[in-house]
Amino acid sequence: MRYGLTNDKSATESERLQWRADELFDVLSRPEVWRVGALSQVLSDLLDMLLNALQLDLLHLRLKHPISSAPIDIGRGEQLQGAVSLPRDILAILSDSPDLDVRKWSSVSQIAIGDRTVSVTAFPIGLHSELGVLVAASRRPDFPGETERLRLSIAANQMTIALQAARRFGKRQRIAAIIDRRLARRAKELFNKNQELEAEIAAHKRLEEARRIRDIDIQMVADAVPAPIAIMTADGRVEAVNRPVLEYFGKTLEELQRWTANDAVHPDDLAPSIETWAKAVEAGESYEIESRHRRSDGVYRWFHVRGFPLRDGNGQIVRWCVLLIDIEDRKRAEEALRASERNLNVIINTIPAAVWSARPDGSAEFFNQHYLEYVNRTSEQMRDWGWTAAVHPDDLNALTRAWKSIMASRQPGEAEARLRRFDGTYRWFLFRANPLRDRTDNVIKWFGINIQIEDRKRAEEELRETQAKLAHMTRVMTIGELTASIAHEISQPLSGIVTNSSTCLRMLTADPPNLAGARETVRRTIRDGRRASEIIARLRALFNRKAPVAGAVDLHEAIREVIALSLNKFDRDGVVLRTEFVEDLPLVAGDRVQLQQVILNLLHNATDAMSMTDDRARELTIRTERDGDGAVRLSIQDSGSGFDPALVDRLFEAFYTTKDEGMGIGLSVSRSIIENHRGRLWATLNEGRGATFSFSIPRVPKDAGGARGFGDRGASGGGCAARTEP
Structure with a gap:
């Protein structure tokens, strides 16, 4: 297959050379020619034309296929005497370099092949022979002449252009091939210009010619x-x-x-x-x-x-x-970012609070100016863990534990501690920290702010020494109402003591003395004495100003003691008391006396709420139940007149009361006590008549060993519907 490479003997050598170059490019533009065999045929035709036109003894072309990089070796010419493989022998003599870099060769070499001397010259295909090499040989001693060198150089250059364009054509789309055609047309224009100046080329030096061709390649590279x-x-x-x-x-x-x-x-x-x-x-x-x-x-x-x-x-x-x-x-963008960072630094340093940031491991890396000025330390002194020097020694361990706990949870958190001011005084601060996360939810930084809470701490303290006073006042105010109950409660064991003493005396004076009966009577006397002592001790604890003592409390037992103190009031006011206690009620965590104060206050409020009720029974129900898995609820329900739903939130305000002679501090103190027990106190209206006041407080944790040892005696059954007897 010749692909249109025909021989026109009427054309001049130069015209035929140009014609074959144009046809070569056109042929290489066809996809089917990129089979190795087809490409070899096209190049063989071109070598035949050059061999005949220049009357050479040998032309050898070594190429890399532009697409597959497969080696292509094509030789044309006579087999000279004494040469088994003339092209391989010549190439081996010209250069030992495996990449056949033509720039390392002499421009013309005289090689002895058998008994003949051959003049050999080579031309690179590609700027650095990266596409291949064209070798020409002749027995003429004056080979190559300027015209022959020029034509062979132009042929090699045309091959380079065509192969480069074809390689780009094979890797790119049709538009790349169009660009290559334009480059080829440009090369054609340069070739025509070279043809017009061919008469002057003989006077130019070889170095200048090579430089001109190289300059053309450089411009092509730059434009690409x-x-x-x-x-x-x-x-x-x-x-x-x-x-x-x-x-x-x-x-x-x-x-x-x-x-x-x-x-x-x-x-x-x-x-x-x-x-x-x-x-x-x-x-x-x-x-x-x-x-x-x-x-x-x-x-x-x-x-x-x-x-x-x-x-x-x-x-x-x-x-x-x-x-x-x-x-x-x-x-x-960089300038905008720097400006933004400057503005952010100004804002952060202007915030009237201590702002800081820390690395994922908790070590500090930044403190704003307000923080540094407050503690009178430099940024270098505060970095990493140097900030701990400004924390009060008594608060450092707790703050460190809290900070480690926040980091372990990877969630926002807060803690309280005292910081030393520049004048040496310590003031309370609230430390708050928030994590900054990346797209994979990893914590990459912590940001925090320290807010001064010294005034709040003092106010809280003042509110506690005040709540204590109010609590004591409420206890003292109930003394008058409880006097009769106290006398009733103590009179029973005292009467038992007198009766048992008289019985014991009769048994001892009998003839013979009844010693066994006397001993049993003495035991009952001791029992009644201890009972009277316990009653007095509980009353004394209820009305003194001792600090609360936390522990595990049996709520049923605490309720029974309060009921015992209030029986006389219930009987006097005609109140029917019902108890609905859940079986096996868990112990609660708290102060027994304070909880009894709340229960006593709620019972008396319920009794007072039914004081004007004459058209129905004055029923008061005390109910206990589990409030979820972690708390216990106590409810006190009355059948009184209830309250205005719009005023439900005001019931627990200090000094707000619905009683004519009330002071309005009982419910306020009660809610404070329950909230201090990490619980809540609330009020609701019944479906019929009356209201229900309830509180819920945490139970003792299940894993608290020995909690029942605080005096849990189980729970009594509910359903006691009869009027309580004195």
Whole structure:
């Protein structure tokens, strides 16, 4: 298959050479030709034409397939005497280099093959022989002549252009092939120009011709790069630029060659650019610099300029490649970020609170100015764990434990501690911390703020020494009402003591004395005495101002003791008491006396609420139940007149009362006591008549061993509907 490569004997040698080159490009543009066999046939035809046109003894072409990189070896010419494989022998003699770098060869070599001497010359296919090599040989001693060298060089150049275009065609889309055609047409124009100047080429030196061809390749490389790029000579002169450079600067190549003397570079960046460039040329090393360059409309934009040397096979710098990367948008973004950071620092340092940040491991890395001024320490002194020096020694361990707990939970948290002020005084602060997470939910930083709560702490303390006084007042106020109950409660064991003493005396004076009965009577006397002592001790604890003592409390037992103190009031006011106690009620955590004070206050309020009830029974029900898995609820339900639903929130306000003679502190103190027990106290209206007051407090944890040892005696059954008897 010849693909249209026919022989026209009427055409001149030059015309035929051009014609075959054009046909070669057209043929290589066809996809079916990229089979190795088809490509070899096309190139063989071309070598035949050159062999005949130049009357050569040998032409050998060694290529890499443009797509598959498979090796292609094509030879044309006579087998000279004494040569078994002439192309391989010649190539072995010319160079030991496996990559066949033609630049390392002599321009013409005289090689003895058998009894003959052959003149051999080679031409690179590609700028650095990367596509292959074309070898020509002749027995004529004057080979090659200038015309022969020129034509072979042009043929190799045409092969290079065609193969490069074809390789791009094979890797890119149809539009890349169109661009390659334009390049080929440009090469054709250059070839026509070369043909017109062929008469003058004989007078030029080979070095100048090679330089001209190389310059053409350099410009092609520059134009193929889509980013602004400039090619400079080894001594720093601008040699070629591509279209993006020309369009950006709006200047000609000659004007850009004078870049050190015009406005292409910003005046403030010109001297550093020249100095950096000069040092790079002197040292022969790559360089980078950021500088502003004037656009065609007069606007200067930031560029990242990178220059790197291009070296030949001997390591000598032959060109400099300078790449210009527009970084104006990045520069503006960086400046905006710096401005934002400056504004953020101003804001953070202006906040009238102690702001800080810490690393994921908890070590501190930043403190705002307010924090540093408050503790009178520098940022270096506070970093990592230096901040702990400003914490009160008594609070440091608890704060450290709280901080570690917050970090372990990876959740927001807070703690309280005292910080030393610049004048040496300690004040209370609330430490709050929030985690900053990345997209994978990992904590990458902690941010915190310390808020001074000294005034709040003092107010809370004052509210506690006040609540204690109010609590004591409520206890004292009930003494009058409880006097009768106290007398009734104590009179029973005292009467028993007198009766038992008389019985014991009779038994001892009997004849014979009844010693066994006397001993039993004495035991009952001791029992009644202890009972009277316990009653007095409980009453004394209820009305004194001792600090609360936390422990495990049997709520049923506490209720029974309060009921015993209130039986006389219930009987006097005609109240029918019912108890509905749940079986096996868990112990609660709290202060027994304070809880009894709340129960007593709620019972008396319920009794007072039914004082004007005459049309129905005055029923009072005390109910206990489990409130979920972690709390216990107690409810006191009456059948009185209830309350205004709109005023339910005011019932627990201090000094608010619905009684004519009340002070309005009982429910307020009761709610404070329950809240201090980490519980809640509330009121609801019954479906019929009356109201129900309830409180819920935490139970003793299930794993608290020995909790029942605080006196739990179980629970009594509910359903006691009869009037309580004195």
